Amino acid sequence: MTSSGHQPHAPAAPVAGGPILEARDVHRTYRLGRVEVPVLKGASIAVHPGEWVSILGSSGSGKSTLLHILGGLDRADRGHVAFRGEEIVGYSPRRLDRYRNDHVGFVFQFYHLLPELTVLENAMLPATVGVGMIEWSRRRHEVRERARALLDRLGLSHRFRHRPAELSGGERQRVAIARALMRNPEVLLADEPTGNLDARSGESLLEVIAEQHRAGLAVVMVTHDQWVAARADRTVHLADGRVA
Amino acid sequence: MGVYVSLLVRRYLTTRIIPLIAVGAVALCVALVTVVVSVMSGFLENLRNSGRTLMGDVVVSYPVQGIPWYEDLIADIERLPGAEAATPLVDTYGLVRMPYPDGGNKDVVTAQVWAIEPDSFARVTEFDRTIWWKPADAAQALAMAPDDPRRTLTGKEYGNAKAMRDADTGAPGALLGMHVSVVNQRQRDGSYRPRVDRWWMPSHEVTVTLVPISEKGQVSQSNSRVFKVVNEVMSGVFQVDRNRIFIPLKDGQELLRLDEAPVVDTDAEPDAQGNLPVIGTSPARATQVLVRAKPGVTPRELRDQVTEAYAAFWGRKAADRSVRVRPPAPDYVTVQTWEERLRDIIAPVERERQMMRILFSLTYLVCAGLILAIFWSIVSEKTRDVGILRAVGAGRLGVLRIFLAYGLVIGAVGSLAGAGLGWLIIRNINDIHMALGEDAPAWSWIAAYLLAALAGTMALRALVASRVLATLLHSVAALVLAGIGTGLYLHQGFLMWDPAVYYFATIPSQMDWTNAVVTCIGATVFSVLGAAVPAARAADIDPVRALRYE
Numbered sequence: 001m002t003s004s005g006h007q008p009h010a011p012a013a014p015v016a017g018g019p020i021l022e023a024r025d026v027h028r029t030y031r032l033g034r035v036e037v038p039v040l041k042g043a044s045i046a047v048h049p050g051e052w053v054s055i056l057g058s059s060g061s062g063k064s065t066l067l068h069i070l071g072g073l074d075r076a077d078r079g080h081v082a083f084r085g086e087e088i089v090g091y092s093p094r095r096l097d098r099y100r101n102d103h104v105g106f107v108f109q110f111y112h113l114l115p116e117l118t119v120l121e122n123a124m125l126p127a128t129v130g131v132g133m134i135e136w137s138r139r140r141h142e143v144r145e146r147a148r149a150l151l152d153r154l155g156l157s158h159r160f161r162h163r164p165a166e167l168s169g170g171e172r173q174r175v176a177i178a179r180a181l182m183r184n185p186e187v188l189l190a191d192e193p194t195g196n197l198d199a200r201s202g203e204s205l206l207e208v209i210a211e212q213h214r215a216g217l218a219v220v221m222v223t224h225d226q227w228v229a230a231r232a233d234r235t236v237h238l239a240d241g242r243v244a
Numbered sequence: 245m246g247v248y249v250s251l252l253v254r255r256y257l258t259t260r261i262i263p264l265i266a267v268g269a270v271a272l273c274v275a276l277v278t279v280v281v282s283v284m285s286g287f288l289e290n291l292r293n294s295g296r297t298l299m300g301d302v303v304v305s306y307p308v309q310g311i312p313w314y315e316d317l318i319a320d321i322e323r324l325p326g327a328e329a330a331t332p333l334v335d336t337y338g339l340v341r342m343p344y345p346d347g348g349n350k351d352v353v354t355a356q357v358w359a360i361e362p363d364s365f366a367r368v369t370e371f372d373r374t375i376w377w378k379p380a381d382a383a384q385a386l387a388m389a390p391d392d393p394r395r396t397l398t399g400k401e402y403g404n405a406k407a408m409r410d411a412d413t414g415a416p417g418a419l420l421g422m423h424v425s426v427v428n429q430r431q432r433d434g435s436y437r438p439r440v441d442r443w444w445m446p447s448h449e450v451t452v453t454l455v456p457i458s459e460k461g462q463v464s465q466s467n468s469r470v471f472k473v474v475n476e477v478m479s480g481v482f483q484v485d486r487n488r489i490f491i492p493l494k495d496g497q498e499l500l501r502l503d504e505a506p507v508v509d510t511d512a513e514p515d516a517q518g519n520l521p522v523i524g525t526s527p528a529r530a531t532q533v534l535v536r537a538k539p540g541v542t543p544r545e546l547r548d549q550v551t552e553a554y555a556a557f558w559g560r561k562a563a564d565r566s567v568r569v570r571p572p573a574p575d576y577v578t579v580q581t582w583e584e585r586l587r588d589i590i591a592p593v594e595r596e597r598q599m600m601r602i603l604f605s606l607t608y609l610v611c612a613g614l615i616l617a618i619f620w621s622i623v624s625e626k627t628r629d630v631g632i633l634r635a636v637g638a639g640r641l642g643v644l645r646i647f648l649a650y651g652l653v654i655g656a657v658g659s660l661a662g663a664g665l666g667w668l669i670i671r672n673i674n675d676i677h678m679a680l681g682e683d684a685p686a687w688s689w690i691a692a693y694l695l696a697a698l699a700g701t702m703a704l705r706a707l708v709a710s711r712v713l714a715t716l717l718h719s720v721a722a723l724v725l726a727g728i729g730t731g732l733y734l735h736q737g738f739l740m741w742d743p744a745v746y747y748f749a750t751i752p753s754q755m756d757w758t759n760a761v762v763t764c765i766g767a768t769v770f771s772v773l774g775a776a777v778p779a780a781r782a783a784d785i786d787p788v789r790a791l792r793y794e
Contacts (some may be wrong), residue, residue, distance in 0.1 A: 065788075073635060074788045094639060101637020112632045112791060116255035126636040128247035136247045179636065 014031040018085055019046035020218050021070055021187050026064050026079035039065045041241035042079070045220075047187065051220040052210075054229035057238035063222040064191050066238065069103045070220060071189045072096045084220040101129050103182025109192035111172040113179075120160040123147040150178040154208060170201030177208055181217075188212065190221040194228055206231050246642055248633070253649045257657075262618055263650070266771075267658040269614045274662025274760075274767050275669065280604060281759045282670050284597040286752020291590055294481040295582040300331075300534040302366040302550050303585055305578045308457050310334065310502050310529025312569045317533060317557050318364075324549045326541035331364035332530035334496040336454055339536070340420075340489060343448035344427060355424060355551045356488045358450060359496020361702035362408045368536040374477040375420060376436070377446055378402035380537040392435050393444065400610040401446050405475035409491045416495050417474030418452065420445055423486035428476070434674075434750070436478070445473045452491060454499040467499040467655040480750070502529040507568055524568045543581035543779030569645050601759075611658075616650055623647065623778040630782050631790025644783040651775025652768065659771075666760065684732035692729030696722050 027038040039062040047053050047070075047120070057063045068074035069081055072088055080087050088099060100106075105126075113122045127143040151157060154174040164172055173193060180188055190209065194202030210231060213219050221232060229235045237244040257263050304311070304321075311317060314332045321330040335358055342351040366372050375690050379397045380388055386393060402409055422428055427443040428436050438444045453468040471491055479485055497503035504527055508520035515521070537546040555574045571577075583590065623630075630643055669676065686784045703718035 068788050071635075073791075097634075097637050097639040100635065106635045108635075108791065112635070114252070114629055114630065114632060116252070116259045121251065125248060125633075128251060129633075129637045129642070131247050133247065133250070 018048075019082075019235070020049045020084055021220070022046040022080075022082045023066065023070055023076075024080040024082075026066065026069060026076045026081065028062070028069065028077050032213050039241055040069075040076070040079075043238065043241060043243050044079075045070075045236055047218050047220055049186070049218055050158065050216050051234065052213045052221070052232040053136060054232035054235045055220065055222045055238055056224065056226065056229045057222075058224060059186075062241045063224075063238050067189050067191050067220060067222050068131045070187075072099045073106075093098050098130070099107055101126055102183060103185050104187045104189055105183065107176050107180050107188065107190040107193045109175070109195040111164070111169070111176045111196075113172055113175055115164055118163060119151065119156060119167070119175050120144070120147055120151070122164065122175055123151055123182055126182045127177055136228040147182060150181055151175070154178055156219060170203070172206050172215050173197060173201070174208065177205070179211065185217075187218045187220060190219065192223055193221065194223070194225070202228070246645065248638065249642060249645045249649055252646050253653055256622075256650055257653060262622060265653055266615055266618045266654045267661065269663060270611050270655055270767055270771055271662035273611050274659050274763050275665040277604045277607055277763045278663055278666030278756070278760045279669050279673075280600060281597065282666065282754065282756040283673070283752055284600060285756035285759060286670075288590065288593050288597060289754060290480070291593065291754050292583065294479060294484070295586045295590075297370045297373070298479055299582050299585065301491050301537040301582055302535040302547045303578075303582065304533040304535070304550060304554060304579055305531065305580070306572050307531050307577065307636070308461075309336070309459065309572070310531045311533065311559075311571055311577070312527045313561060313567075313571055314528075314530040314531050314533055315332040316561075317554065317571070318559050320553050321533065321535055321550055324546075324553055326454065326537055326546040326549045328536040328538045329364060329367035330533055330535045331361055331368045332384040332493060333365070333534055334359035334500060334502060334529075334566050335531050336500060338452055338454040338499075340424070341451040341453070342425065343450065343679060344425075344443050351422065351426070352485075355421075357454060357496065358488060359493045359500075360408075360488050360490055361493045362406055365534070366406070368534045371477075372406070375405045375419070376403060376476045376478045376680065377405075378475075389435060392729070393437065394435070401475050404446075404472075408474065408490070409560075410472040410474055413472065415449075415472040416469070416492050418450060418471035419490040420473055420476050421488045422448070422476050423482065424489060425476070431519045436476075436654040445476055448473050450489075451546070452489070452499070454496070456499070456501040464501065465682075467501075469495060469499055471495075497528050497530075497743040502531075504528045526569050532698060540652025543583065547579055547581050547584075554579060594685065605766065608766050609656070611767050612770040612774035615654065615771045616777055619647060619778035620781070622650075623782045626782070627785055627790050630785045631651060631787045631792075634787035635791065640783040643785075644779045647779030647782050648772055651772045651779070654775075655768035655771025659767045661766070663760045663764055664667075667755050670753055670755050673753050677751055684735040689729045689732035690734055692725050696725035696729055699725055 007024045024044045026040050027042060029036050029038045043066050055063045067078050076089060083103060091099060124147040125145055156171060156174055159167060194205055197205060209219060223229050271529050318330040321327050338355060338357045340353050344351055359740045377397055379399045380394050404417055405419055410417055422436060425445050427438045427440060429439050449470050449472050451468050451470050453466050455466045456464040458464050504525060506522040507524040507526045508521060510521045513520050535550055537543060554577060558574055561571050633643060682716050697719050699722035703722055706718055721741035733770055
């Protein structure tokens with residue numbers, strides 16, 4: 001884990017013989033009123049550096065929950081989740097926030113861009129978290145240049161000043177990818193990234209992810225689409241809260 | 245503050261309507277408190293200023309009978325380290341026969357008559373400043389209306405006023421409070437004109453009738469004297485300007501029989517003409533001695549010095565066997581600061597102001613409540629944004645800070661806007677008041693009706709297009725505008741500030757900046773407190789649920 005916290009990382013160095021991100025025997029139960037709904041019942045998965053893993057499963061199988069737990073957005077009730085061999089389940093809330101900011105990037109089905117911010121500001125958002133004004137005045141130019149370069153690479157150089165509402169679905173998802181890559185994470189966690197796109201935009205987006213993967217980024221992608229899952233190095237099936 | 249916090253606060257403020265409503269609500273609350281408390285503070289300040297302006301810093305008083313040997317007392321007082329000057333005064337009530345109307349049945353008014361020595365009185369009070377009819381200097385003339393009578397003055401009236409005598413005829417002069425004559429009319433620019441030109445007071449005479457009171461407390465034969473009105477005075481205190489007239493001290497003493505007079509031996513046998521033998525002289529008397537403090541000396545310090553000086557003065561006169569008429573003993577003479585003399589008026593107003601501050605502090609709660617309600621709705625709407633922020637690494641504290649900073653900025657901007665609005669209202673309060681006192685101009689209600697017609701047309705168009713919200717909004721706008729138009733058409737003009745009730749001719753228009761700053765800080769703090777509950781709620785939102793929120 002980086003100690004400076006906000007310097008973009010180099011691609012993750014392979015962990016000798018071990019996975020970069022691993023969940024073992026993870027349980028998670030949600031409470032809906034008085035009813036307890038077990039979503040994960042001992043799910044396990046290991047993602048190695050530079051590997052692209054697709055999690056395939058039907059609706060309600062716990063794919064997104066597993067992804068959220070791997071990304072530190074949600075906590076497992078039981079089981080182990082490790083990043084580079086280090087247990088993250090016991091992280092303090094503050095350290096978990098830093099983990100999300102430093103090491104993983106999320107992409108969601110519904111883009112989840114902040115509507116008040118421009119494309120450029122949305123892409124820069126992770127780099128503004130946990131940064132004070134003084135440090136920002138020193139690094140603003142560098143961060144802006146990186147965001148521009150990312151958006152440029154994703155074909156959005158003409159959209160910097162636009163708001164999300166002015167973009168197509170494919171463009172919005174590319175902005176979301178730029179945001180996820182902004183802090184140069186080791187793992188990209190994508191939750192149905194093509195689920196809300198037409199076939200052409202979906203294909204284009206998968207190509208963007210594939211390009212990042214070829215550059216060394218580990219990718220965990222949740223999908224229920226076998227054709228999309230097939231782009232991954234490996235596919236795991238989740239059914240009834242367990243990896244089949 | 246984190247960079248994303250300031251970025252989001254800025255964007256939430258500039259891209260949305262709801263925060264503007266919150267800013268407007270805070271601004272109105274602050275403006276309300278600022279205006280009300282400023283007017284009350286100004287009123288209190290005017291009371292204090294007028295007290296000092298009209299009577300100096302300390303008053304030595306022995307009403308009706310008056311203080312004999314007052315010249316010696318004044319000489320003693322003027323030797324005090326804290327006294328700048330002192331002046332004698334005879335204060336009484338009398339009748340004033342005005343020169344109007346035409347015919348024999350003239351108007352007679354009761355008035356407080358102050359008999360003064362103009363030179364020393366001007367050294368103790370700001371008497372010169374209150375003399376109204378005096379030639380304007382170049383700067384004043386620029387601000388005067390073309391028909392202001394002061395433009396045509398030669399300075400004779402001012403000279404006569406300072407001497408309290410008509411230079412041409414040598415007749416004793418009187419100065420009338422500006423509102424003693426019912427003919428004088430205040431104009432919008434604050435100047436005065438007689439309703440009928442020929443009743444401009446300085447060219448007329450009045451008859452003053454005073455009633456002396458004997459040592460036994462019995463009413464004696466009244467005395468009258470004709471005075472030439474040499475000028476009028478405008479102190480700004482309506483009660484004074486409506487009731488008070490000034491005459492020369494000597495005339496006042498003579499009319500009240502407080503002037504120097506022989507002392508006769510009432511036990512002796514009268515001579516052949518029936519006169520009792522004269523055994524001495526009773527000195528002239530003054531019912532009050534007004535004293536002005538030197539710069540840096542407080543009225544209370546001066547009061548203590550004057551009290552001691554009076555005791556010494558009385559002791560000296562009491563010990564002097566040649567003195568037949570002794571001054572009243574110190575126990576029966578009142579020595580008060582101007583503030584103590586006005587305590588009956590000032591203390592209730594101070595209490596009222598304090599009460600208003602407490603009552604209006606409820607507006608802070610209104611601010612907090614408004615912000616809470618508005619932010620609750622904003623947080624509900626922004627639930628997904630919270631999830632997004634948490635996904636990119638923002639912590640609960642960061643989310644909390646966003647909404648607290650948002651509340652802080654809304655409170656601060658609203659407070660500043662409210663203080664500005666309050667300042668504008670206070671600065672122009674007398675113009676606003678005068679405008680309310682007149683009928684609304686025709687263009688205003690015609691414009692309101694035209695706008696109402698326009699809004700009505702748009703409501704009809706929206707109705708035809710089946711747009712419910714637009715129909716409703718335009719209909720409401722049309723009704724409100726029609727109501728405003730009707731209100732303006734029927735507006736007959738009314739004046740809320742009655743000088744007869746509120747002492748002063750004009751509404752105090754000084755901004756109470758201390759109170760404004762306290763109000764701004766209070767409103768800002770309560771805005772943050774109002775934002776705290778929704779902010780905590782936002783911080784507690786589970787990011788996973790937030791991302792699934794629709």
